[in-house]
Amino acid sequence: MRIHTLIVEDDTGLRESLEKSFRRKNHDVVCVSEVCDAQRLLRERKIDLVLLDNRLPDGTGLDVLTKARELDEETAVIMMTAFPEVKTAVNAMKEGARDFIVKPFELEELHLTVQRALEERELRRSVQRLERERRSRGEITEILGESDSIEQVRDQIRKVAEADTPVLVVGATGTGKELVADSTHRLSLRSKGPLVKVNCSAFSEQILESELFGHEKGAFTDARDARAGLFEMADGGTLFLDEISEMKPGLQAKLLRIVEGQRFYRVGGQREVRTNVRIIAATNRDLKARIRSGDFREDLFFRLNAFQIIVPPLRDRGSDVVLLSRFFLLRSAAALRKGTLGLSPDAEQILLSYNWPGNVRELQNVVERAAILCESGQIGTEHLPGELQAQTFLTQQAKDGSGSMPSLAEIDCRYMAHVVETVGGNLSEAARILGVARNTLKAKLRATE
Ligand SMILES: Nc1ncnc2c1ncn2[C@@H]1O[C@H](COP(=O)(O)OP(=O)(O)OP(=O)(O)O)[C@@H](O)[C@H]1O
Ligand SMILES: [Mg+2]
Structure with missing residues (x-):
């Protein structure tokens, strides 16, 4: 399928080199240098991709972005900002731009950005297509789960x-x-x-x-x-x-x-x-x-x-917890524009052994929060709320097989030690998770030594 690309750039040199470069990649390219022409073309033609300068003679890139989104939500728009105008870029992402690139850039870098945006667009479209097909067959697509x-x-x-x-x-x-x-x-x-x-x-x-x-x-x-x-x-x-x-x-x-x-x-x-x-x-x-x-x-x-x-509680639905987490994660990652986000095996284990009193709604909140905190592409245990880690820890203690029944005070100590170890010895962080003052934590740890 040929990609229909609109280039909006008032710098003639850059515009021409972009045009040449994208033609060579077999895009069907149209170029303009003003907001009004860009808006007209968007109305008249089918456009898949817009490469958009921000400062234009008769307005800003945002004016074009708004029009593009209004006509077709699936048009991939990439902003090219002249210098790190972070605010503009952030606004543009909020308005639905797929990505942005800071000038001056290497053409290779832009091509990579474009490729990513187009792949994401294709993925979203095929998910939507599948969903439509399943709906028209009378399948219940809104309730996820395989249990x-x-x-x-x-x-x-x-x-x-x-x-x-x-x-x-x-x-x-x-x-x-x-x-x-x-x-x-x-x-x-x-x-x-x-x-x-x-x-x-x-x-x-x-x-x-x-x-x-x-x-x-x-x-x-x-x-x-x-x-x-x-x-x-x-x-x-x-x-x-x-x-x-x-x-x-x-x-x-x-x-x-x-x-x-x-x-x-x-x-x-x-x-x-x-x-x-x-x-x-x-x-x-x-x-x-x-x-x-x-x-x-x-x-x-x-x-x-x-x-x-x-409707059964979530804890009775086995590995649906993981399936639902992946779904919510995909959705949050797209909303936050974080590419793809995975689940580490440890985090998955915690999600599976927690008992979810708030069921799917609680899971959704936990995953959305983790997606916001996560900077690395993979959700780890540190992105999960303290009470999940605490309960999982307690369940494991109860199941440790030795048959012994530790006292609450002992579990308290073991748990504190566990949290301190998990956060790599950072006492302030451990105190925050445990919900106690740092000095209290220090004193308690010393008492158990
Ligand atoms: N199986 C599922 N697949 C996908 N999303 C789900 C599933 N179950 C629940 N959700 C989502 O979890 C949230 C809570 O679901 P819903 O509001 O239907 O629960 P409820 O049982 O009506 O809760 P309450 O008793 O608090 O009113 C919603 O955002 C819903 O979309
Ligand atoms: Mg309800």
Whole structure:
């Protein structure tokens, strides 16, 4: 495939030598020296690559960059800054430039930069193509993982999606309940209709009621106009009720009537409103216990529980932890423009043995943070939060096979020594990880010697 390249440079000598050099590499090249011409060409032609000077007679490179991104996000733009205008380069990267190069540069260096940018672009495009193909085959692409337990979840979604019954999604925080709702809606016969989401714990009872059911003018002090509720907005589609356990019994009764007959009244209304909505509810609490304590209606539970999907905690998904980490790492590396980032075997081991109380959301945060801290192309244990290292250490101590049970004080000491060793004897760093003052750490280490 021939690369269509636009060179924007007002220095005639440089422009001509770039043109010659890229023609020789078989690019299809057009050259301009002003912002307005560059913008016109971007509109008129298909451009894959832009080599962009920053200071131009009628504006700056950023003006061209913005236009290029607006017309086609996939156009690779490389800024050529006259002298280390770091600020401009940083701004340009934020606006979506692929890379920048500082003048004067060797042509060879520029070709390498271009090659990298084009390879990255090709990779992204093939990932997107694959994703589109899999989606059009009805595959559930948003829920990643190869473990049996997550495969089962996808299987259940495929089975229930078209059935149009209510679905109850149960799982601990951060396990992906909302993703389950997304894909159930997408694979359902209602996929062209709206998917409306509401978190039942985010509002007081009165506000939640008028959010869900709407209200007539004058229904309460602030109700200056009549307003349709989420049940009406979701007509023909799906309503996702997140944290359903937090809904108050009064509202539960009203919800039950809708689930049974799909009719209701707006707050303060006299007229029956009809709606055709599928309900997907989610909870991270034990609804049976809420029923026993009188906080949740059993009859509503049975209705919503027509089909239950249990989303397993991350620690029960085996090596999905690594697969998900690689995925989040790829995404963060692209967002941070850090090329490719790998996982060291030690870091991988820690991720695998940690028990992830916050599940996939916690993993995502840990990986994103590590990607920001990492300067070397590979995530090591030092980029992981202290509590992961601590818990992994404790698990290993408990599993050390000798059968002995160390006291907490002893584990404390061993752990301090472990952290000091891991950071190469840097006491300040060790104290920071351990969350104690440096002097305290020093004193404790001395006491154990
Ligand atoms: N299997 C998965 N593959 C890819 N991303 C996932 C997966 N599971 C969860 N995530 C991501 O993890 C984050 C948390 O997921 P989600 O919001 O669906 O969890 P939740 O169960 O609804 O949590 P909560 O109970 O706190 O509301 C989201 O950013 C989601 O995209
Ligand atoms: Mg959620």
